[in-house]
Amino acid sequence: MERILVIGANGQIGSELVDALAAQHGADNVIAADISPRSLYAAKVYEVIDVLSADRLAAVAEQYQITQVYQLAALLSATGEQAPLKAWTLNMDGLLNILELARIRGEAGKPLKVFWPSSIAAFGPNTPAQNTPQFTIMDPTTIYGISKLAGERLCEYYFQKYGVDVRSIRYPGIISYKSPPGGGTTDYAIAIFHAALRGESYSCFLEADTTLPMIYMPDAIRATISLMDAPADKLSIRSSYNVAGLSFNPRQLAQVIEQNLPDFDIHYAPDSRQAIAASWPQSLDDEIARRDWGWQAQIDIQHLVKDMLKNVKLSQTPESALTKAA
Numbered sequence: 001m002e003r004i005l006v007i008g009a010n011g012q013i014g015s016e017l018v019d020a021l022a023a024q025h026g027a028d029n030v031i032a033a034d035i036s037p038r039s040l041y042a043a044k045v046y047e048v049i050d051v052l053s054a055d056r057l058a059a060v061a062e063q064y065q066i067t068q069v070y071q072l073a074a075l076l077s078a079t080g081e082q083a084p085l086k087a088w089t090l091n092m093d094g095l096l097n098i099l100e101l102a103r104i105r106g107e108a109g110k111p112l113k114v115f116w117p118s119s120i121a122a123f124g125p126n127t128p129a130q131n132t133p134q135f136t137i138m139d140p141t142t143i144y145g146i147s148k149l150a151g152e153r154l155c156e157y158y159f160q161k162y163g164v165d166v167r168s169i170r171y172p173g174i175i176s177y178k179s180p181p182g183g184g185t186t187d188y189a190i191a192i193f194h195a196a197l198r199g200e201s202y203s204c205f206l207e208a209d210t211t212l213p214m215i216y217m218p219d220a221i222r223a224t225i226s227l228m229d230a231p232a233d234k235l236s237i238r239s240s241y242n243v244a245g246l247s248f249n250p251r252q253l254a255q256v257i258e259q260n261l262p263d264f265d266i267h268y269a270p271d272s273r274q275a276i277a278a279s280w281p282q283s284l285d286d287e288i289a290r291r292d293w294g295w296q297a298q299i300d301i302q303h304l305v306k307d308m309l310k311n312v313k314l315s316q317t318p319e320s321a322l323t324k325a326a
């Protein structure tokens with residue numbers, strides 16, 4: 001029986017992953033954890049954890065006899081630029097604490113499988129932008145991307161040196177409606193739906209033709225759980241897997257929204273996030289994920305737009321959280 005700890009359970013991925021894991025393993029076996037005093041999404045089991053506290057992590061792992069950890073607590077690309085040292089500390093020390101926990105528990109005969117998210121932000125301006133290969137130039141320019149690249153190397157190091165069963169995905173921009181966006185460069189593709197449903201013209205902080213790799217949340221959750229469920233001997237990548245969903249730019253997304261809401265209007269006011277987006281790939285080659293664990297994206301832009309327009313709840317997300325230049 002698996003006992004699963006999800007750290008960052010109140011965040012964008014965590015809020016949906018907890019439910020998916022509860023459906024698979026039983027709600028009693030999924031321990032949602034976050035730094036805030038309560039679960040924002042009514043998790044059945046909830047613990048307050050600061051991922052920077054190694055002692056607290058060890059105590060919770062022992063209390064619940066945890067067998068899997070998803071370490072999702074992080075500062076994203078745009079907010080990271082406002083507080084680079086804080087982003088570095090949270091993103092790196094948080095991961096190191098989990099890898100050390102897994103090493104120590106593994107050596108005590110209590111193996112811990114780890115999931116940690118990397119990102120398209122680990123690539124940079126000299127990375128080939130089209131169909132970006134798994135192995136290529138990686139020269140990230142944001143503190144977030146630098147922490148992701150370093151984190152990937154740490155994951156592989158702990159696997160090679162200590163046998164820690166750590167697994168990771170380089171997520172594209174994730175689009176979802178359950179939680180508010182959390183300071184990412186790809187978040188225009190969420191904010192745009194909120195403006196569209198308010199009947200407002202959307203002021204896009206990226207230029208119209210800025211193509212980025214994206215993925216809709218149900219595909220992202222399926223990828224994550226498939227990777228964690230794959231047999232260890234099938235996995236050839238212990239840094240982080242390229243995983244593709246779909247690619248589009250703001251103009252293309254706006255056109256599909258307009259097909260559904262004919263009065264929708266967008267205008268462009270690029271800010272500091274444009275330079276970040278311009279340094280990232282436009283599409284990813286995920287052949288190794290397909291081969292190793294059968295990855296295949298399912299959701300196209302038409303489905304994504306219809307589902308977002310149906311499900312975005314305007315009341316959940318203050319306008320300031322969506323439009324603020326981070």
Ligand code: SER
Binds near residue numbers: 173
């Ligand atoms: N969605 C993230 C961001 O924009 C990328 O991992 O920061």
